Amino acid sequence: MSASLETTLDEGGADTSGPRRALAHLALVTLGPILAALVLSGLVLLALGVDPFAYYGYVAQRGLFSWLGLQQTLTRMAPLLCLAAALIVAFRAGIWNLGIDGQFLLGAVTSAALAPFLITVLPAGAVLLVAAAGAALVGALWSLLPALLRAYQQVNEIITTLMMTFLGVSFANLLVKLVFLDPGTTVPQTRTLPVADRLPTLFGTTISGGLVLGLVAVVVVHLVMTRTAFGLKLRTVGESPLAARHAGLDVPLLTVAVFAISAGFAGLAGGIEILGVHGNLQAGWNPAYGLAVIPLVFLARFNGFAAIVFVFFYSALMIGGESAARRIGVPHYFTLVLVANLLILLALAEYLDHRRRRAG
Amino acid sequence: MVAAPSVPLGTMQAAATPARPVPATSPVVELLGVTKRFPGVLAVDHVDLALLPGEVHALLGENGAGKSTLVAMLSGLVEPDAGRIRVAGEERRIASPRAALQQGISTVFQHVMLVPTLTVLENLVLGMSWWRRPDRAELEQRLAGIRSAFGIALDLDQTTGELSLGEQQQIEIVRALLRRSRVLILDEATSMLTPQGADELGALMRRLVKSGLAVVFITHKLDEACRFGDRITVLRLGRKVGELAPEGLAAMDQAAAVEEVVGLMFGDRSIAEARAPRLRKAEGSPVLSVRGLTVTGATRLARADDVSFELRPGEILGIAGIDGNGQKQLAEALAGQRTAAAGSIVLDGRDITRAGVAERRRLGLRYLTDDRIGEGAVGGFPVATNAVLKEIGAPPFWSGGPFLLGGIERPGRIAAHARELIDRYDVRTPDEATPIGRLSGGNIQKVLLARELSGDARVVVFNKPTHGLDVQNIMASRNRIAAIADAGLAVLLISTDLEELLDVADRIAVMAAGRLTGIVANDEGARARIGALMIGRAA
Numbered sequence: 001m002s003a004s005l006e007t008t009l010d011e012g013g014a015d016t017s018g019p020r021r022a023l024a025h026l027a028l029v030t031l032g033p034i035l036a037a038l039v040l041s042g043l044v045l046l047a048l049g050v051d052p053f054a055y056y057g058y059v060a061q062r063g064l065f066s067w068l069g070l071q072q073t074l075t076r077m078a079p080l081l082c083l084a085a086a087l088i089v090a091f092r093a094g095i096w097n098l099g100i101d102g103q104f105l106l107g108a109v110t111s112a113a114l115a116p117f118l119i120t121v122l123p124a125g126a127v128l129l130v131a132a133a134g135a136a137l138v139g140a141l142w143s144l145l146p147a148l149l150r151a152y153q154q155v156n157e158i159i160t161t162l163m164m165t166f167l168g169v170s171f172a173n174l175l176v177k178l179v180f181l182d183p184g185t186t187v188p189q190t191r192t193l194p195v196a197d198r199l200p201t202l203f204g205t206t207i208s209g210g211l212v213l214g215l216v217a218v219v220v221v222h223l224v225m226t227r228t229a230f231g232l233k234l235r236t237v238g239e240s241p242l243a244a245r246h247a248g249l250d251v252p253l254l255t256v257a258v259f260a261i262s263a264g265f266a267g268l269a270g271g272i273e274i275l276g277v278h279g280n281l282q283a284g285w286n287p288a289y290g291l292a293v294i295p296l297v298f299l300a301r302f303n304g305f306a307a308i309v310f311v312f313f314y315s316a317l318m319i320g321g322e323s324a325a326r327r328i329g330v331p332h333y334f335t336l337v338l339v340a341n342l343l344i345l346l347a348l349a350e351y352l353d354h355r356r357r358r359a360g
Numbered sequence: 361m362v363a364a365p366s367v368p369l370g371t372m373q374a375a376a377t378p379a380r381p382v383p384a385t386s387p388v389v390e391l392l393g394v395t396k397r398f399p400g401v402l403a404v405d406h407v408d409l410a411l412l413p414g415e416v417h418a419l420l421g422e423n424g425a426g427k428s429t430l431v432a433m434l435s436g437l438v439e440p441d442a443g444r445i446r447v448a449g450e451e452r453r454i455a456s457p458r459a460a461l462q463q464g465i466s467t468v469f470q471h472v473m474l475v476p477t478l479t480v481l482e483n484l485v486l487g488m489s490w491w492r493r494p495d496r497a498e499l500e501q502r503l504a505g506i507r508s509a510f511g512i513a514l515d516l517d518q519t520t521g522e523l524s525l526g527e528q529q530q531i532e533i534v535r536a537l538l539r540r541s542r543v544l545i546l547d548e549a550t551s552m553l554t555p556q557g558a559d560e561l562g563a564l565m566r567r568l569v570k571s572g573l574a575v576v577f578i579t580h581k582l583d584e585a586c587r588f589g590d591r592i593t594v595l596r597l598g599r600k601v602g603e604l605a606p607e608g609l610a611a612m613d614q615a616a617a618v619e620e621v622v623g624l625m626f627g628d629r630s631i632a633e634a635r636a637p638r639l640r641k642a643e644g645s646p647v648l649s650v651r652g653l654t655v656t657g658a659t660r661l662a663r664a665d666d667v668s669f670e671l672r673p674g675e676i677l678g679i680a681g682i683d684g685n686g687q688k689q690l691a692e693a694l695a696g697q698r699t700a701a702a703g704s705i706v707l708d709g710r711d712i713t714r715a716g717v718a719e720r721r722r723l724g725l726r727y728l729t730d731d732r733i734g735e736g737a738v739g740g741f742p743v744a745t746n747a748v749l750k751e752i753g754a755p756p757f758w759s760g761g762p763f764l765l766g767g768i769e770r771p772g773r774i775a776a777h778a779r780e781l782i783d784r785y786d787v788r789t790p791d792e793a794t795p796i797g798r799l800s801g802g803n804i805q806k807v808l809l810a811r812e813l814s815g816d817a818r819v820v821v822f823n824k825p826t827h828g829l830d831v832q833n834i835m836a837s838r839n840r841i842a843a844i845a846d847a848g849l850a851v852l853l854i855s856t857d858l859e860e861l862l863d864v865a866d867r868i869a870v871m872a873a874g875r876l877t878g879i880v881a882n883d884e885g886a887r888a889r890i891g892a893l894m895i896g897r898a899a
Binding site: 224227228229230231232233236239240242243245246247248249 | 695696697716717718721727729731734735736737738739740741745749750752753758764765766767768769
């Protein structure tokens with residue numbers, strides 16, 4: 001499909017200047033699979049007996065075009081953007097940190113444990129700062145074992161970070177139930193940070209201030225990776241550890257640094273979600289945002305600005321999907337079905353594009 | 361790795377004779393002007409090869425001479441970029457291992473390709489029709505034929521992994537015979553055998569060719585090629601530098617044959633003659649002194665052991681020796697990529713034994729690696745970035761220093777620097793933003809050389825600088841190395857190409873098993889003395 005569209009473009013477009021063509025091509029291999037995924041998921045909806053147009057319309061209306069929904073969408077973006085920042089650092093440096101969900105949750109526990117306790121002794125601003133920093137630190141610590149194993153023993157971090165996620169999720173649960181349990185409620189959860197002391201909202205809306213943090217995180221990470229000496233060092237290690245060693249870089253140290261930064265952002269994402277939205281952590285809560293952000297970051301080809309756009313649309317999809325689950329009865333897991341379809345079609349488009357280039 | 365074609369057992373015939381006997385004069389397989397490039401390296405350069413039935417054709421050459429690439433072409437693992445392949449007189453493509461087997465070309469690879477947990481029988485029938493049970497009785501009958509013709513006896517029920525490597529190799533040869541192969545390629549087949557086992561293999565090869573098979577025997581060992589080969593083709597740096605036909609070989613005794621082959625392996629005069637002699641000689645006190653340098657490595661050979669030498673400004677010291685005798689370890693220890701277990705390195709009177717890569721570079725010690733694309737450069741990065749890869753964060757290419765994450769990149773400065781180097785070193789590239797992996801080996805080499813020489817260089821260590829380059833670039837590289845020394849820099853030139861060392865070096869040391877076995881001045885008679893050192897007759 002991608003190839004035939006491309007031909008039409010080539011024949012129809014009078015302007016064939018280089019950069020513009022390249023941009024059009026990029027848009028095609030990115031937007032093509034998105035449209036195809038919407039169509040394919042629509043067919044799934046049809047099979048379930050749901051009118052796809054009604055579903056998509058409702059999702060768009062609730063996630064994008066209603067003021068309340070848009071505010072929720074923008075608020076949801078905050079942790080997703082932090083996670084995107086975490087992944088961009090790691091992936092650009094050739095480290096496949098797939099443990100962000102565990103790091104996220106432990107960061108969340110840290111904030112949920114610290115903030116309600118500290119608020120009794122410190123001013124609100126300082127509490128938020130300390131709780132967020134604590135979340136980042138604990139997230140980073142949770143990646144220390146995979147980092148050391150990778151840096152000094154060349155143990156594949158995909159396996160170790162995934163395993164640390166299973167441990168992290170269970171450990172977070174354990175901490176909530178045994179250590180930080182709020183004695184005042186019957187539901188197993190931590191004590192709650194009063195709404196007034198949470199992250200400030202933006203300009204009188206309900207949008208969490210975490211959004212600003214998330215945006216800054218992604219943009220800073222993008223600029224650091226592409227424009228600074230430190231970023232180039234990390235990318236060199238990612239592209240070729242052998243060349244990095246030859247160039248005199250301390251490969252193990254840089255590897256550990258990548259893990260710490262990446263997992264730190266993941267922990268921060270958890271902290272922001274607690275400090276900005278929930279105020280406490282319920283036992284068993286695990287939104288598994290990481291699973292969704294990984295494909296988005298790939299879709300954005302590790303580009304921070306593109307990641308912001310994709311995260312925005314995905315947030316809208318999540319918020320709309322959650323509403324639709326209540327109204328139309330399509331489970332909110334359907335959002336994941338959509339993302340799965342998107343991934344498969346994206347890979348297919350890459351493959352076709354690669355073959356076409358080799359042939360032509 | 362090798363996908364065997366599904367040949368039903370029933371269609372197999374006695375192995376002693378190939379399916380279609382070809383007249384002894386016409387080749388079974390012919391390679392005509394085949395060429396293969398890999399990123400950064402010209403692996404095989406216009407090679408012609410004719411494989412005749414009834415002949416053991418020895419392919420001789422050092423590591424990187426192009427032997428493995430030729431084997432890969434014949435066995436369908438890679439396809440040539442240019443040139444033709446003829447099988448039994450007809451032009452063919454060998455696009456896959458399956459295609460190679462179907463054309464009757466079997467390969468016994470250096471590392472055994474059998475499933476160790478399966479029995480011999482199971483390994484033999486692997487890749488045949490999976491939809492029916494192997495006919496054991498028929499197989500045994502055919503094996504009896506093979507035993508009487510070639511003297512290979514196999515116990516079908518033994519577990520393959522429990523057999524010796526020599527026996528496992530025999531299984532692979534039998535498998536090739538069962539497939540009714542016309543060409544049998546033995547890739548470094550003696551490398552894992554005892555001397556006795558090698559002799560037995562030689563005798564087996566003799567019996568195999570008597571039955572009309574064409575055997576290709578790949579080796580880097582000179583004496584084996586002369587002892588077992590009916591015809592010897594010598595490869596060097598991807599080119600075929602000579603061929604000794606059976607008539608010629610038969611007329612010589614073994615010593616004469618060895619001498620002839622040595623001449624072919626090391627004597628590429630066409631390159632050496634065009635260069636003007638060097639003017640300047642070493643002067644002053646040593647700029648680099650290495651004392652008792654010892655580096656541990658993975659194997660007994662791959663290490664540096666008590667290496668000592670001195671290097672003066674304007675001098676080229678050559679390190680000769682067979683590849684893999686600690687040259688790389690020595691180079692990396694000098695560059696700071698490996699820590700020395702013992703000994704000292706002194707640069708300009710300053711002990712740098714414990715200094716890191718970056719500090720040694722700053723002090724003027726530069727290292728040009730032999731692994732251009734894997735280690736020297738990041739293939740996906742632009743030429744401009746690769747040109748400053750060893751100076752990440754340094755002014756004027758980055759500004760702001762350590763407080764801004766090592767500095768903010770200044771793309772304009774980096775690009776301008778790259779354009780200047782491209783101009784000065786005549787790098788053929790579309791522009792400085794082109795990924796370096798797209799350039800040819802010679803041009804990548806120029807970029808790396810430009811990078812090593814930029815700034816205040818004092819000592820340059822070259823590791824196999826002309827390896828994998830074409831003739832013009834070899835010539836140009838040698839001229840540049842000579843010019844570098846003429847400009848007053850000290851050069852350590854590690855090379856497996858003796859002719860290259862005799863061409864440009866002032867003194868030549870021989871390295872074997874991690875030790876420098878001697879250093880000789882490069883004058884009349886140096887060739888003979890180095891030859892003696894290489895074989896180990898002199899200390």
